[in-house]
Amino acid sequence: MTNKELVSAAGQLLGKSEHSWNEATVQVAALVPDGSSRRFFQLRGPDRKAFIAILPPENDGRGIAEATSFHRIGRHLRQAGVPVPEIHAFDQVTGLALCEDLGDQRLYEQVAEQGIYQSLSLYEQAVRQLARMQVRAAEGFDPAWCWDTPRYDRQLMRERESGYFLRACCTDLFGLDFDREAVEAECARLADEAAQAPAHFFLHRDFQCRNIMLTGHEVRFIDFQGGRLGPLAYDLASLLLDPYAALPQTLQEQLLAVYLEALHEEIPYNAEQFRREYVFLALQRNLQILGAFAFLSQVRQKSFFVQFLRPALGSLCALLAKPEAAGYAALNHLTDQCRQELEKRS
CATH class of the missing domain: 3.90.1200.10 (Aminoglycoside phosphotransferase (APH), C-terminal lobe)
Known part of the structure; x- marks a missing residue:
């Protein structure tokens, strides 16, 4: 998935108009994962609000299953009052998840x-x-x-x-x-x-x-x-x-x-x-x-x-x-x- 495709897919999931949310108005920064083969990006929209986009690894048949677990378990944990990031949107087909940006301090x-x-x-x-x-x-x-x-x-x-x-x-x-x-x-x-x-x-x-x-x-x-x-x-x-x-x-x-x-x-x-x-x-x-x-x-x-x-x-x-x-x-x-x-x- 190219940056342009990522921005477009994220915009659709978030209900953004193509006029306000596109490759020209959204900043994309790739993030370096630890041991994971998943792909992470920070998307910062024109209103300066940032999201973390997570994609399954390419050519990995189990990647969609892992992404689906992330979505389902994450929603359950948040409902149980666990301090996890909010998952704003998820696409079952691509496994793309858009999450709350918690910053970079661990x-x-x-x-x-x-x-x-x-x-x-x-x-x-x-x-x-x-x-x-x-x-x-x-x-x-x-x-x-x-x-x-x-x-x-x-x-x-x-x-x-x-x-x-x-x-x-x-x-x-x-x-x-x-x-x-x-x-x-x-x-x-x-x-x-x-x-x-x-x-x-x-x-x-x-x-x-x-x-x-x-x-x-x-x-x-x-x-x-x-x-x-x-x-x-x-x-x-x-x-x-x-x-x-x-x-x-x-x-x-x-x-x-x-x-x-x-x-x-x-x-x-x-x-x-x-x-x-x-x-x-x-x-x-x-x-x-x-x-x-x-x-x-x-x-x-x-x-x-x-x-x-x-x-x-x-x-x-x-x-x-x-x-x-x-x-x-x-x-x-x-x-x-x-x-x-x-x-x-x-």
Whole structure:
């Protein structure tokens, strides 16, 4: 789709006249995505109001399905009171979505510019809003809206998380020779443990500081099109383990306590049970992060992600050292192999 075609399509969706809304009166700026293959543009009309236009990747058969999920889930989240951008219009045929422009300040930039401790109140706001979203957005959520899988389950853990880590990170990126049978057995046991957590809550599945926008002093959540039903602790782990920010352990504990306080305002949930579930779901998330960063840096040739492999491996080691994670010797050894290989390449 050319810029002229994009402007014309957006104008039709917004009910604009061709006289006032055309290539001559609308400014189009392409935006650089992170790991996504979707295409993003800022459209600024003659009245200076800006919209974010999102298009599916070209020649991707699943792109329309993903775009449709973005629209349906986004509308549901907003109706549930979740701080997500307003979706002004959507075209089912092209997958074009026109959204509220939230600006360019993310929690990621806030931490980089102001520091983690100066950003603590925003993190506290984010985890409180997270607890509300997970509970309230689960009500009336239709799994048919999901373009990928309707629920976070054991199969997804094995294929998209531990399997992703072994394939993209350990084999493809580092070329490691390891005891695959022993590691696979431990990954299966880890998935069994993680799958014990109740999974009927709303799961964002990529809840990290680059997906949290800031408008003034308010947090806003984006990139929710992969949402589905799942357990509570996974999204919290995504934020607290986030290699982009590398939160100190003391702050992780502090924010976990704030989250539990907010959760208990919504539903009764045993705190000790949650903390145990958190360890296993955090391990799953950590494996997914490493698989994704390895894939994006090597296959997609996005060198930006290489710098985050070290903190991600560090957090995986710290999780495996917890008492709840005792008995994962093969996975522990493999993590050490990854760290050693990364050091060789530094």
